[in-house]
Amino acid sequence: MAKTFTDEDDALLAELGIEVEAKRHVSRTPREERIIAGFEEIQKFVTKHGRVPQHGEDRDIFERLYAVRLDRIRDQAECRELVVLLDSQGLLSGAYQETTGPDLDSLDDDALLAELGVEITAPAITELTHVRSTAEKKAADEVAARERCDDFATFKPLFEQVQKELNSGMRETRPFEMKAEIEKGRFFIVSGQKAYVAEKGETNINDQGRTDARLRVIFDNGTESNMLMRSLQRALNKDEAGRRITDPSAGPLFSDQTMEGDEASGTIYVLRSKSDHPVVAANRELIHKISVTNLSVEKRIAGAHLQPTFLMANVEVVATYDLYNINRTKLENLIHRIFEPARLDIEIMDRFGRPVTPREWFLVPMYAIKDAVEKIKDGSISGFVYDPKQAQLTKR
Template identity: 55%
Template sequence: MSEFDLDELAEELSEFAAPETKNGRSPREERVIAGFEEIQRFVEKQGRVPQHGEERDIFERLYAVRLDRLRALPDCRAVLEPLDHQGLLAGAPTIAEPSPDYDVDQLADELADMDGTEDITVLRHVRTSAEKRAAEEIANRKTCTDFEMFKPLFERVQADLKTGLRQSQPIEAGNRAIEAGDFFILDGVTLYVAEVGEPLKTTAGEVDCRLRLIFANGTESNLLLRSLQRAFYDDPAARRLVSPDSGQLSFGGEFEADDVESGTIYVLRSLSDHPYVTQHRDLIHKIGVTGGKVETRIAGAEHDATYLLAKVEIAATYKLAGINRTRMENLFHRLFASARLDITINDRFGHPVQPREWFLVPLFAIDEAVERIKDGTITNYVYDPKAAQLVKAAPVGGHRGPGLD
């Protein structure tokens, strides 16, 4: 019988050797670490450890149970303590500790990826009764009998979105505050928080309140505040419709380090010798927005019918940061549309032209409009051409809705 060479024997045996693991850890230990890292990511994002409670979402409750078990098992603590830069293992378990025979291998199996498991006895992502009630309440809406009172609010919001006066923003996990007067988009439908009821205690001991929600499709709901917050979590496309007071607009003053200067709002005064312009020169202004220098924009104004075929002077400028220039220009033109200058002149070729960017608006009214855009109160005002000033918008349905005062 031939003798095996030791090197040949080593090569044969190496085929049966267990694969090496990174950092010398077993596959089970790797799964324990992976499960712990999920908890760490949750803490980094939410700024707190996961907590128990029926009102919490299912993933947070899963992380809370997992953390309790990891804290209770010495084998797991020994593996994870060098990685615990957040001090998560220092807390005491808040549920009963596992039985002595519940060891690290069993926990590793529980934390293992279950994708592909077809066992019908395995229940995954089963919603609690509270989550089921929330989903039912969202779907259980009734016709809003006084929707005509709220319809102008939805029309105004849609117009504000088009002009850039409002913007839609994702609803951050750490900021799901809900107040009367707020607008949101949920499941593709715009909703308005018309009323926030008195605080009430739930069976879980939490403080909640009943809302009156009006939807753009003419329905309404009396959903609980916490149920609406959970609905936002379930809809990744949910959005908050925010007004300028949340910080999107920046005019004049000093720019923040991360602001991008988008351009300049300019107000021009015409030097035309047209009789009507001459008579009302201090009242007639052109309002526009440019991404370059205003002086460059108005060069050669006397050859352009847009500028009334006359030279112009700059009456005022306002720096613009982080805003869509076209939308902002449209906003001003819509705000002062009732005072648009109705004048016809002939261009260089003798063709009649009606410039659209000139308005019979005093400079102080334009200044006030800029300030109200900055502080977010412009939605409550309209321009009155007879009084030549901004005035409070007419109440909707006989009273001003919450959040519009």
């Protein structure tokens, strides 16, 4: 049994100069913990950037997320009450004052140049205080200055495509973990900007006995840097919001590719309808329903003839693909977006005589569906679109 302190014990401890702190046990729900954690992330952003997060297409994805989160906390009384005691910055009331820069008129020449981001490269030879050590020179060599990217038009479509894939869920952002993640063709988020590793030079061993390589890194603001791999690694580790952007792969799809510890997360199923609707009857071999379920397919299609989503008719299972370690909703949305140009526009009556337009049926041959699944599997689907005229996936 745990021992509790009496009043006499407290008094004795006080005489000895030991402060007795009463511990309060506050029980919070997981939702409340998430709200508090989310508010603390907003506070970190404000502390780092000197301003509240703002909306806008020109803002990075994390700032826009924080801006939406702050709006919701402000609008909901229960959220405000939960974090009001933490709000030392006046974020809830809008009283926060953005950090202002220094008075430029009061700065000397060196300070003014530093404020403008201009490095003073040629100090007077007598100014020994400006002489850099060997370590400083090496550090300066590692962190190459950014320059204008003359061929940015080549890379701009890549950044636009990555943003689309982030919005669709094909890619995700995850905390940066190790240097081995820095490879040619990879995307990162550092200092609020997307960075693309366009080139990677020969790997060598530096003075500390660690591997390194020179990179050509392109940033989404049209600049580039010829930096060392370890410099990018340090920048990502130093940045609390530093992230790597995952490759556009949906993850392992098939049961014969699973490993011990993988968790089943659903099934892609492809159906044909046995409906006598004229459109369906005339194109039965081409009209398919493509969906994802966490149930067994047999349970999902039970009573199909009573459900508008199955065209109020029984169905035939054409193909199934087991999913492991994957977000079902995102994958289904991805598949539907791929075949959007061939979505079947058909209206049927439900059992109450009301018109319904099912959204999961597509006028697509089975070989095109199989091709799409294979490209999702190997991560190449982002480079393809479905062309109804050719009835196949074509390169963007």
